[in-house]
Amino acid sequence: MIVDIHAHIAVAEILRDAAPDEGWRPRVFWKDGQQIIDMGGRAVTSAVREFVHIDGILRAQDADGIDRVVLSPWASLLRYDAGDDDGLRICRTYTEALSRIATAHPDRVRALGMVPLQNPELAARELETVMRLPGLLGVEIAASVRGTYVGDDRFRPFWAAAESTGAVVFIHPTTRGFDHPVFGEYYLTNSVGNPMETTIAAAHMIMAGIMASHPRLRVVLAHAGGAIVALRGRLEHARRVVASAGRRLHEPVDASLRRFYFDTVTHDVDLLRDLIAFAGADHVLLGSDYPFDMGLERPADPVRVLRLPAEDEALVLGGNAMRLEAAIARR
Numbered sequence: 001m002i003v004d005i006h007a008h009i010a011v012a013e014i015l016r017d018a019a020p021d022e023g024w025r026p027r028v029f030w031k032d033g034q035q036i037i038d039m040g041g042r043a044v045t046s047a048v049r050e051f052v053h054i055d056g057i058l059r060a061q062d063a064d065g066i067d068r069v070v071l072s073p074w075a076s077l078l079r080y081d082a083g084d085d086d087g088l089r090i091c092r093t094y095t096e097a098l099s100r101i102a103t104a105h106p107d108r109v110r111a112l113g114m115v116p117l118q119n120p121e122l123a124a125r126e127l128e129t130v131m132r133l134p135g136l137l138g139v140e141i142a143a144s145v146r147g148t149y150v151g152d153d154r155f156r157p158f159w160a161a162a163e164s165t166g167a168v169v170f171i172h173p174t175t176r177g178f179d180h181p182v183f184g185e186y187y188l189t190n191s192v193g194n195p196m197e198t199t200i201a202a203a204h205m206i207m208a209g210i211m212a213s214h215p216r217l218r219v220v221l222a223h224a225g226g227a228i229v230a231l232r233g234r235l236e237h238a239r240r241v242v243a244s245a246g247r248r249l250h251e252p253v254d255a256s257l258r259r260f261y262f263d264t265v266t267h268d269v270d271l272l273r274d275l276i277a278f279a280g281a282d283h284v285l286l287g288s289d290y291p292f293d294m295g296l297e298r299p300a301d302p303v304r305v306l307r308l309p310a311e312d313e314a315l316v317l318g319g320n321a322m323r324l325e326a327a328i329a330r331r
Contacts, residue, residue: 002300003318004061005070006170006222006263006287010037010051011097014077014090024079028052035291039076046190049291054101057291058108064288064298070321071098072112072140075172080118080145087116088126095130095139102135110325112140112170120154124161131165137328138168138218143201151204163214166328172222173197190294195226202228202260203235209248211256218324220261220285224271229278232257261324263287264316265295269302281312285320 012018016025016038027038028051035051037044050056051074061069079090095113102109113130115123130136143149150171162169173194183189198221205211211219221228236253238245249256262279265287266272276284286303289295296302303316 001067001318001322002065003068003070003286003321004064004066004288004290004299005220005285005321006265007057007061007069007071007290008047008051008074008292009054009057009071009098009101010047010074010077011094011101012052013093013097015052026077044076046293047291048293049295051291054105054109058105060290061108064290065300066288067318068108068110068321069290070110070112070137071101072170072172073098073114075140075142075174076176078114078117078140078142078174080116080142082116082118084116084119084122087118088122090114091116091126092129095133095136099133099135106135109135110137111135112138112168115139115141115158117141117145117150117155117158120156120158124157127158127161127165127167131167131328137325138162138170140170140172142174143171143197144174149201149204151201151206151208151210153208156210159210159214159217162218163216166216166218168218168220168324168328170220170222171198171201194294195223197226198222199226199228199231202226202257203231206235206253206256207239207245207249209250209256211259212249212251215259217259218261218327219259220263222263222265222287223289224264224266224275225260225262228257228260229262229275258283261285261320264299264303265289266302267296269305272302273306276306276308276312276316281308281315282320284316286317 016027035047049060073094091114098111102111113136115126117123178193183193232253261283288299
C-alpha cells in the first residue's frame with residue numbers, strides 16, 4: 001500500500017461560489033491551461049494540478065502510483081485571523097467536507113481536518129469532534145498562529161488533547177513566509193521560508209518541552225522538518241551551556257526530536273537517506289505536497305532509489321501511515 005500523507009485540497013464548500021458574500025473565500029478556475037486561485041483579487045498560480053475535484057485528484061494519484069491519499073486543507077485557508085465563531089464555522093465546513101469525501105472513497109482517501117487554533121481551548125474541544133468523524137486521522141495546523149509559534153504555553157491545552165485523542169497533527173508552514181523583502185525574490189518565500197517556518201516550530205516545541213511532556217504525541221513535520229535535523233547539535237549545545245535555552249527541556253534534544261514523524265519532501269535523495277538514518281524508517285512517511293509546484297510527482301520513486309531494506313521501504317511508502325491509522329481505529 002502506497003500512501004501519500006501530504007496532499008492538499010480546496011473543497012468546494014469553502015470556495016466563493018458556496019458563499020459569494022464572504023470575500024475571504026477564493027475562486028479556483030482554469031484559464032488557458034493554467035489553474036488560478038483568486039484570493040481577493042490576488043492571483044495564485046502555484047497549484048499546478050487539480051485542486052478541487054476529487055475525481056481529478058484521484059486520477060492524478062493513480063498516475064503518481066499512489067494507492068491512498070491523506071488530504072489536508074490548504075494552509076492559506078486555516079483562517080487563524082477569524083474570530084472564534086467564524087473560525088469554528090469555517091473549520092467545521094472544511095472538516096465535514098473532507099469527511100464526506102473520505103466516506104465516499106473509503107479505499108482511496110483519508111483526511112486531516114482543521115481546528116480554530118487561535119483559541120487553543122476551543123481547538124482542544126473541537127479536536128474531540130474531529131476525531132469522531134469518519135475518515136479523519138487528525139488535523140493540520142500551521143507552524144504559528146498570528147505570529148506565535150506552537151510551542152508557546154498558550155497551546156498546551158491543544159497538545160494535551162492531541163495526545164489524549166491519539167490524533168495525527170500535521171504541522172505545515174503558514175505559506176505567508178517572513179516579513180523581509182528578500183523572501184520576495186527568487187521564490188525564497190517558498191523554497192526557504194516554508195521549511196524555515198517548520199524548523200522554528202519544531203525547535204520551539206522541543207525547547208519548550210512539549211515533546212518531552214507529551215511523549216505519545218503523533219506530530220508529522222512537513223517538508224522533512226525543514227532544517228531541524230541539521231540543527232540538532234546546535235540546539236543541544238545551547239540546552240547544555242545557555243541557561244535560558246535549557247530551562248524547560250530536561251532531556252537531550254535528540255530524544256524529543258526523534259518523537260516527531262517526518263514526510264519525505266526533501267527534493268534530494270541524499271538528504272532523504274540521512275533523514276531516515278537519523279529518524280528511523282518507522283518515523284518517515286511518504287509525502288508529495290500535491291498539487292503545488294514545489295511538490296513531487298511520483299513521490300515513491302526517490303524512496304525506491306535509496307534501495308532500503310525491503311521492510312524499511314515498505315514502512316516509509318505506506319506502512320507507517322497504515323500503522324498510525326490502525327492505532328486511531330483502536331481508540
